[in-house]
Amino acid sequence: MRRKKAASLVMMILAIAGGILTLFPYLWMLATSLKSQTEVYSSGLSLIPHHIDWGGFKEALQNAPIGRYMFNSILVSVISTAGVTVTSLLAGYALSRMRFPGRNFIFLIILGTMMIPHQATMIPNYILLNWFGWINSYQGLIVPFLVYPFGIFIIRNFMLSIPRELEEAAMLDGCGRLMTLLKVILPISKPAIATVVIFTFTFMWNDFFWPLVMTNTTEMRTMQVGLATLKSQFPMDWPMLMSATVLSSIPVFLIYFCFQKFFVKGIASSGVKG
């Protein structure tokens, strides 16, 4: 018994040590953002600044239109998340609750698109949007992301578990199909929708490759591209770069701390149960 207790104590200590190691980069980022230049380049490892210096943040805001980057990222993420939610709900509903020929085949095709790497279709998509005249525009940043196969997958799998009797009752009461979806199925599906919303939003907020090639002026840059550009302009100004990084991370972190359980549930259910 005593051995068992000792073993779990060791496990706990290991877990806490690992947790601190995992956190260290953030703490270091936060500490650096609040240190003065001289402190960053003279003292070594202190995680607590001698005195709090906002110079890094001021400099970051002067060197880059961070407000504009932020606005672009929020706009693009919010609109595409709303779009993905609608398209995933419609498609997930059709694929789970309606009966029509080819249903499973269509679902397989949608799953199949998940194995096409974005980078492989990047060039033709760029050329296509160039034909549309959408390079360096919000349409160009948003429209290719209005459908998210993984979102359809999550919603479909969730809706398959809803008992049929529920919507039959609504339909007998004279609800049309869209009404049934909105009034009966949608409220029950909130957990699945929340998962899709969070996944899409963080994916869009963090996406880098597409906004990098799609935008070519500072005004259209998203936060991630702006951040990378800042690093190439001022490769060694660590307090300023860390301040900008802190600013860029605030929105996803806020969302993460509010909706943690959905992040984890989403992966757990999608990863293991297929």
Next chain:
Amino acid sequence: MDVVSIERNTSISKHKGLSGSLKKRGYTLSETLAGYLYLTPVFLWVLIFMLFPMGYVIYLSFYKWNFVSSEKHFVGLGNYVSLLHDPEFLGSLNHTFEFTVVSVLVTIVMSLIIALLLNQQIKGIGILRSIFYSPVVVSMIAAAMVWSFLYDPQYGSINNILHIMGISGPHWLDDPHWALISIVIMTVWKNMGYYAVIYLAALQGISNSYYEAAALDGANRWKVFRFITWPLLMPATLLIAVMGIINSFQVFGQIYVMTQGGPVGSTNVIVYYLYEKAFQFFEMGYASAVGFVLFIIIFVITLVQFKYVDRKMDF
């Protein structure tokens, strides 16, 4: 009048034949039409942003084209033949393989350890779980920024800590021998929480009766892990391996921020090479050939997954 009733009307007047054949197979025309209507946005998207680009990338890979001029020059398989003799491309492929093998193995080990640690009933385990998962949430670019600083040979904390321990650390990102390893370490830190969650879910799915039986037989901790836990985690391990491999082949953001493919090409990976060729040199045909090769590699990995992973999973 909603969609459904409109469809009902047309079904009576026009499509008796179609409606009849659907009915024979247990479908109704209205439901069929409504289903397709709901799927229209997805159809359009798949067609415009997936199928067309897939076809077009193959088409372009047979041409030499600099994007600006209207003239495309047909070269047949020329681009692919050049790729086979292109040391930069072969190097990028090689680095991608190295990166993939090392990072996937290390990620599997690390995420399994984390999952085992987190699979305990102790107070505060929820907070620890959120901490281990948190790097997954930050963007790759933000993570790459922070790690660039951690790796700074002079002011970064890694070498400062090593210095305290009496080790003189390498010039991580500036040293061709260390640059790719540096990127692997950073990527494992960023992704391990994601895979740990998959392992954790799998661990919690293992029935307690196995462990009770093992306890009766007097098996020690290692034997329990070796003969019960590890084999039962096999489907999760395979899934993680495949996801990890696919993600590793697409590594880009951290390379772009931390090394730009350098020093002396030591972190040039396939997607970075594609990016350079397509969007810096505008060799669209050649870059398309690279893109198609990337697609083939990921396609093959996915097929292997369908064959070996899915069958062993409970759906």
